[in-house]
Amino acid sequence: MLQREVYFVSEQIGTGQSGRFNRRAVKVVEAQQRVLAAADGLRCGSELVPLRECGGRRLAQTLHASSDWPPFARSGLDGYAVRAADVAQASPEQPATLRVVDSVAAGGIALANVEAGTAARIMTGAAVPAGADAVVMLEQTAEAILADGSAAVLIKHAGRPGQNIAPQGEEFRLGSVLAPAGTLVRPGHVALLGTFGYADVPVQRRPRVAVYATGSELLPVAAPLAPGRIRDSNSWMVAAMIEQSGAEPILCGTLPDDPDAIAASLARVWDDADLIVTTGGVSVGDFDVMADILRSIKNGGWTSVERGQNRIDESKRKPPEDNIQLNGTHSANSNKQDDYQNTGTYADEHVVHQNTGTYADEHAVHQNTGTFPSIQRTSRVLFDRVAMRPGSPTSAAVLEGKLLFALSGNPGACFVGFELFVRPALLRIQGIREALPKVVNAQLLTAVDKPCPHDRYVRTRLLYQPDGRIGADPLAFSKSSMMASIAESDGLAVIPSGSCGAGKGEMVEVLLLP
Template sequence: MKKNVSENVSGEGEREERENASGESEREERENANGKNDREERVSRFNRRAVRVEEAQRRVLDAAAGQVVGSELVPLHESGGRRLAQTIVASSDWPRFARSGLDGYAVRAADIAEATPKKPALLRVIDSVAAGQVAIATVQPGTAARIMTGAAVPEGADAVVMLEQTAEAMLADGSHAVLIKHAGAAGQHIAPRGEEFRSGGVLAEPGTLIRPGHVALLGTFGYAEVAVQKRPRVAIFATGSELLPVEAPLAAGRIRDSNSYMVAAMVQQGGAEPLMLGRLPDEIDAVEAAIAKVWEQADMFVTTGGVSVGDYDVMAELIRSIGNSVNFDSWGQQTACSLRGERFGTSSPAVELAATRVLFDRVAMRPGSPTSAALINGKLLLALSGNPSVCFVGFELFVRPALLRMQGVQEACPTILRAKLLTPIEKPSPHDRYVRARLVRGNDGILLADPLSFAKSSMMASLAEVEGLVVVPSGSKGAEADEIVDVMMIP
């Protein structure tokens, strides 16, 4: 089937909406009725085997784990927003010394045990200690030291009394004294040495996203430079002879390429660096040439469009060509030939299956079932739908987790929360369905999921408002209002 105007507007999304009325989906619904819904894999009429979302994610993450990018040292002030590549430990106890939590007087608790406003304790002031200074005198019985917030508590003192509970006084010999109007206990208003961190204690693990608070900790413990994961470089291109640059005026039957820019923004949000390759015609030679051109620079390839079963779906053709290159030798060991020989980073006509293989070419999900993934000589290729909304879902399910795993994050899958559904989602689906929603908190604190209008897979009007994706399990019904559902959070 030839693409109409573009997958970016109708294409795959609308076709998937129609599939429930005919063809494969009708067959799958009959299987559901016959109790076969739990089959994890199905072979479609186009010989594309659907795998469940969880299995597809596992395959992508396993592949990405072998592509963890290297590390680099960056100045501390440039480390925010990057992923740690080392375990950060405390280089000393923190605080390094017992320090005052406020302005007041350092005293011996025993000296003020019976102090009251009517009968204050009178203590001689022997020293004054500012932050950054060390007291030169030891606090003895009957004495006190003026102390500022953050200053080291003098030897002999075991409590600090806030300034508001004191009054200045003068002794008979003319020396300074202080009246303590309230009793105090040992340890009050003092942060003891090592209260927060002990030397050698772990502050953060590899893969941690460095936030401003982490930067403060790193500076506290002397990390002027930080080892961070390099940013994965992601080559992005959209296929479709109908696509125009975003700055171009519209023409009959043509649309602007919004997908490349959306994916680039999501790649940056995921801590990676986008390499924009622009728009490609529906020609496999053009696609292979584009991949070859940036092969050495790119760590991953993300494409949009051309993944369905139409006559011009070039990415589906490319994925098929990878799948068809896989053979079995007499020992049952799988081997695979590289596409077009040395084009993709190898001079050998064959590489091991571990480096070149199709991970999947169909996923049991709506929307986005034709989403595909492959390894080409060890580099991930993720082929997403050309429909912007479907492309968005595919990115969150597969591309973002892969980018996180490549930056050392172990728990890379999307966060799933439970929420109450505000309005029903009536349409059933033979596969798990991902429905765009806005999230709010009810008066009782319960998370509420409000499905957005214009949320058909072919529509993009609500795309900018989506905060989570309601996961509606496959079956003969959708989801009722007030039902507790899983919601996949959108960063």
């Protein structure tokens, strides 16, 4: 198997502070639409799983009824199958007397038809005999013996056609839709699928999400605390949210504030992950390495190749300020030509060459025996700042066809960033069109009057009033760095930007948490 190598082109990390602050904030709605548009092009494929394992999965295709259901007219209770016309006038004072011609158990078939003046004993779920059009419950009957010694039944209540009978096809007709593609399979769906013979169920393959926490201050959860160090709880919170979204987390541990270490770790997990989530390192501090990596993606300085397929000549990279797609450098000749020693296919934004000699272009020098895709075509930053609190540094990119989310290291901001962007992306990848959080209107029970230049997403408990109104009770300990209120949250109250926040009694939108 070929091994992937990831390259990161440094842009004077730690000295380019102006680049850190030069990040245009986009509105949350715009950022979400960019994420969903990128996710639309990603699918993880499908797989067949046994019926017992399909609960909680998303259907990969629309499933249909393989027969009518019920497949035959069946009795809804224990009693007697009769002709409604024979018992139309029956009453406790004047019961109708009918000869019993058969007894039908569930799973059995009647050997005699029900004709005028006769009845058949029948059990719940059994097929209704031909000729019968009603079932009288056992409690409204009494056993009797006719003069010739044959069994009879006294019907004490009038019956009507169709009484206590589930007709064939009452619930489903052959070919009816049981559940559309993208449906979250619940226990009721499992019952339906079993009913119609789906021993194996086509489901979406769970997206696999690589989870990293950046920061040299982080310790494993089981480690004792040390001066200046904290435990990595974000990874585990994000992993739980990923599972809640129907995906599979790959916990990759913590990374130091070193772009080369991040590049190496990405290379190791690349073929196993469909999506990448990092926490921390996205702000404007000296050691916020994810911000540097995102800036490099913007400038075409991040790529990966497969060892044995492609080589980038590290000595001939174009300076990053030239913003050439492959970070090549001009050769010494005056017409800025680069030399390619190429025995395969080189694909860039301009041409595809089968080349064994020299190709003049403004790119890099490659020793290439395979296919090398243009970087700008497959890697781009979707946004690196969002107009929201908490979590304004939240960022997202498409990195060679994979979605990368760089969430804040503060747990509150990390939580909000996941709900607004990562969960919708995971749902959309699994075929869910309505992937954004559901919204309700609620009355604010406590003022949130702190001014803010951006919309705020405040952790909130919802209280449902007897008159149908919903109250939104903002929780304490809801600062970006605080986690105490995350577990108690029912939703995120959206407090509009401005100089006055929102007062008690005002109506606000609340994004519902799953």
